[in-house]
Amino acid sequence: MxxxxxxxxxxxxxxxxxxxxxxxxxxxxxxxxxxxxxxxxxxxxxxxxxxxxxxxxxxxxxxxxxxxxxxxxxxxxxxxxPDEVMRRWKKKFGPEVYEALSAMIDMPYDEVVDYVAMAPGIQEEFMLDYILERIHKDYQMIVWDTAPAGDTLRLLGLPQRFLEHLRLAPRVYLEVRDTFNLSKTPFTEIIAGWTELARQVIDFFSDPDxxxxxxxxxxxxxxxxxxxxxxxxxxxxxxxxxxxxxxxxxxxxxxxxxxxxxxxxxxxxxxxxxxxxxxxxxxxxxxxxxxxxxxxxxxxxxxxxxxxxxx
Ligand SMILES: Nc1ncnc2c1ncn2[C@@H]1O[C@H](COP(=O)(O)OP(=O)(O)OP(=O)(O)O)[C@@H](O)[C@H]1O
Ligand SMILES: [Mg+2]
Structure with a gap:
């Protein structure tokens, strides 16, 4: 049967x-x-x-x-x-994003964090990251009831885009750093951390095992x-x-x-x-x-x- x-x-x-x-x-x-x-x-x-x-x-x-x-x-x-995912993303990364960027730009907390949270694929990436975290921590099986088809495909494709975005990010931020004549930016470290996370997510979710x-x-x-x-x-x-x-x-x-x-x-x-x-x-x-x-x-x-x- x-x-x-x-x-x-x-x-x-x-x-x-x-x-x-x-x-x-x-x-x-x-x-x-x-x-x-x-x-x-x-x-x-x-x-x-x-x-x-x-x-x-x-x-x-x-x-x-x-x-x-x-x-x-x-x-x-x-x-x-998705709104809740975004709220959690901001809670988890907001303070470090702000701390890193406030050295370079003079903008209110919410605007800085909202701006970074608009990066393409970040939301989908975080959703997958969130699920991965649950697996590592508490659960032996996760059953995921996804939104109707198109969204699922978007979800699976976007961490890759996020990763591509991150690949460019250090260049952009280095330029900002030079413009403002700052010696050091912790933002490149954050980007490196995110890149690693995104890679783990992509590796996990693209493995049929x-x-x-x-x-x-x-x-x-x-x-x-x-x-x-x-x-x-x-x-x-x-x-x-x-x-x-x-x-x-x-x-x-x-x-x-x-x-x-x-x-x-x-x-x-x-x-x-x-x-x-x-x-x-x-x-x-x-x-x-x-x-x-x-x-x-x-x-x-x-x-x-x-x-x-x-x-
Ligand atoms: N085999 C079945 N026999 C009788 N009713 C069913 C059966 N499968 C689903 N239904 C009913 O059909 C409706 C739609 O099913 P379900 O909610 O599982 O679909 P869905 O794909 O999750 O929908 P959505 O895209 O809106 O989330 C529900 O009311 C559910 O009880
Ligand atoms: Mg449903």
Missing amino acids: NSLASLDQTNKRVLMFGGKGGVGKTTSSAGTALHYARQGRRTLIISSDLTPSLSDIFETEIGCQETPVAGVENLFALEID NVEFILVTIPEALGVYQSRRVISELAQHGLDVRHIVVNGVIAQPDCDFHRQRMEMQQPYVQMLREEYGERATLIQMPSLPYEVKGVERLQEIEAFLFGGEDG
């Missing part, structure tokens, strides 16, 4: 779920996080969506702090939006087109998609409406199978008759994703 169970045998530490809006990323992420927590691994599920829904699905109030999920041992959740990207899609034309695009874009970042969750499949129709829907879906399932069946595992998740909310329902999702009782 096709499932995500092969991931259990690996040392992967981050499982990213991506795909277009509304296809079942949060549902699949939550079922997967539950799976690893139930195996006794300390697991964190992160949503980086602007409109996160982990609170709803786990029926636990979750915010931008890591929160234990009620009723599930080893499971923690976190909803973090650490990270797996799981595509979630639906058996409809849009789902198939979007999958093609995401898969080829990820390939440009050196990421292979080896698991595709086809969500909302009608398997046992018992009325005309569902028979018709199944007939509509089947060619698209077939297309995905023909195009990606060789290099990816296709997991078909049935359309369930109820809202997927709460731990009990999520156990069913887990069973579909990981083979469950059927083995």
